[in-house]
Amino acid sequence: LLLRNGLRLAIERGELVLHYQPQMDIRSGRMVGVEALLRWQSPTFGLVEPGRFIPVAEDSGLIVPIGAWVLEQACRQARAWQDDGLPALTVAVNLSAVQFRRDDVEATVDQALERSGLPPHCLELELTESILLQDVEQVLALVQRLRQRGMHFSIDDFGTGYSSLAYLKRLDIDKLKIDRSFVHDLDQTADAAAIVEAIVEMAHKLGLRTIAEGVESPELLDRLRDIGCDEAQGYLHARPMPAQDFSRYLHAHF
Ligand code: G
Ligand code: G
Ligand code: MN
Ligand code: NA
Numbered sequence: 001l002l003l004r005n006g007l008r009l010a011i012e013r014g015e016l017v018l019h020y021q022p023q024m025d026i027r028s029g030r031m032v033g034v035e036a037l038l039r040w041q042s043p044t045f046g047l048v049e050p051g052r053f054i055p056v057a058e059d060s061g062l063i064v065p066i067g068a069w070v071l072e073q074a075c076r077q078a079r080a081w082q083d084d085g086l087p088a089l090t091v092a093v094n095l096s097a098v099q100f101r102r103d104d105v106e107a108t109v110d111q112a113l114e115r116s117g118l119p120p121h122c123l124e125l126e127l128t129e130s131i132l133l134q135d136v137e138q139v140l141a142l143v144q145r146l147r148q149r150g151m152h153f154s155i156d157d158f159g160t161g162y163s164s165l166a167y168l169k170r171l172d173i174d175k176l177k178i179d180r181s182f183v184h185d186l187d188q189t190a191d192a193a194a195i196v197e198a199i200v201e202m203a204h205k206l207g208l209r210t211i212a213e214g215v216e217s218p219e220l221l222d223r224l225r226d227i228g229c230d231e232a233q234g235y236l237h238a239r240p241m242p243a244q245d246f247s248r249y250l251h252a253h254f
Contacts, residue, residue, distance in 0.1 A: 003056050006042055011069055015041050018073055019240035022249070023092070023211060023233045026225050031253055033090040033124065035233065036074035037240045038066075058098040067099045068108045075116035075123060077243055082122075086250050090152060092124040097131045106142060109151070120150035126177065127153060129161030140170055147172045154211070159199060169206060176203045178229070180214025186223050193223070200229050 010016050016038060023033035040048040057063040071093055078091035099105055113120055125146070131139055143153055154175035155168070159182055178199050185192030196212070203210045212224050215234030224232060238249060 003045070003048075003053060004060050004062070006044055007040070007053055007056060007060070007062055007066075010040055010042065011065055015043070016066065016069060017041055017242065018070065018077065019242055020077070020246040021233060021240040022238050022246075022253075023090075023231050024237050026221065026229060026232050031089065031250075032231065033092055034078070034246070035092040035126070035240075036070065036077070036094075038070055038094070054096065058096055061098075061102060063096050063098050064103045067096060067103065068112070070094075071108060071112040072115055075112045075118040078122055079116045079118040081247065081250060082118075084247070086254055088119075088122055090122055090124045091118075092126050092154065094126045094156065095131075097128060097134060100131060100139060100142070101134055106145065109146065120146075121152070124152040124154055124174070126156040127173075128156050129158070129163040132164060132167050132171075133162060136167055140167075140172070144172050157213075159195065165202075173208065175209040175211055175231075177233075178210060178212045180212075180234070183212045183214045183220065183224075183234075184216075187219055193227075196224075196229070197227050200227050204228070 018036045019039055020034045020036060022031045023035060024030065025032045038050050040053050042048050054063070057066050074091050074093045078089065082088055095105070109123070109125070113123065147153065152175070153173040154177050155173060156177045157179045158176040160179045176199060178196055182192050182195050182199075186196055200210050209230040211231035211233055212229050213233055215221055215224065215232040215236050217236060221232055221236060241249065
């Protein structure tokens with residue numbers, strides 16, 4: 001309850017911040033995208049991780065205004081980097097399944113793009129498999145409409161949730177994000193390696209790209225390259241960092 005009341009005021013008090021983490025193309029070594037990750041800098045609770053407050057935001061409905069803020073902020077920041085002369089990166093934003101249920105996601109996304117001036121093809125929306133527990137036809141149609149306008153979609157934490165391969169095939173997405181629990185064990189257990197290999201092979205057969213989360217070592221990156229995984233994200237390249245630090249990182253990278 002304390003957390004919820006604090007969270008209610010967090011937006012207007014400017015306590016929410018986005019951190020940014022690069023996404024690298026494994027073959028070329030180029031940065032191709034950046035994920036926006038929400039943090040709450042609370043005067044009472046300190047720096048609160050999303051794992052603690054996103055569930056509270058979802059239960060209370062606060063995820064709707066918070067999600068709208070995240071989308072607009074991430075789009076504005078991506079646009080600012082473009083205006084700064086940096087190569088156009090895709091900015092990935094996490095969407096909660098609750099946003100699909102409680103918000104007019106299409107209007108919220110349009111508003112963020114319009115206000116920021118970010119071209120739709122520079123925005124990627126990360127969905128979780130739990131999105132498919134809802135009115136599937138409605139979700140499929142919405143994703144298709146947004147895709148027609150140029151936006152990209154990925155499935156986050158892939159392999160950990162409920163996923164119907166039948167729906168996956170119908171869902172008009174671009175990319176699977178392989179959950180970091182599989183990536184972490186890649187060089188330790190044959191089972192984890194088998195799972196990552198299977199996901200990559202299936203994704204490619206469905207015409208999807210793959211990105212591995214939680215890539216922490218050069219050895220893991222080598223394994224992923226051998227397996228044919230397309231992209232990597234993790235502490236090996238950079239930790240999530242505030243916008244200002246990420247700007248410096250970008251200028252050093254390009
Ligand atoms: O950054 P960190 O690993 O602590 O994030 C933990 C989880 O919180 C991740 O699974 C991520 O998907 C989720 N998360 C981070 N930012 C957002 C956000 O803006 N909206 C939603 N819905 N989830 C987020
Ligand atoms: O939305 P998603 O579940 O992909 O959230 C990514 C989360 O993973 C972020 O909260 C980020 O802090 C965390 N993360 C990013 N890179 C690494 C990594 O290399 N190792 C670990 N353990 N966590 C990571
Ligand atoms: Mn994510
Ligand atoms: Na994830």
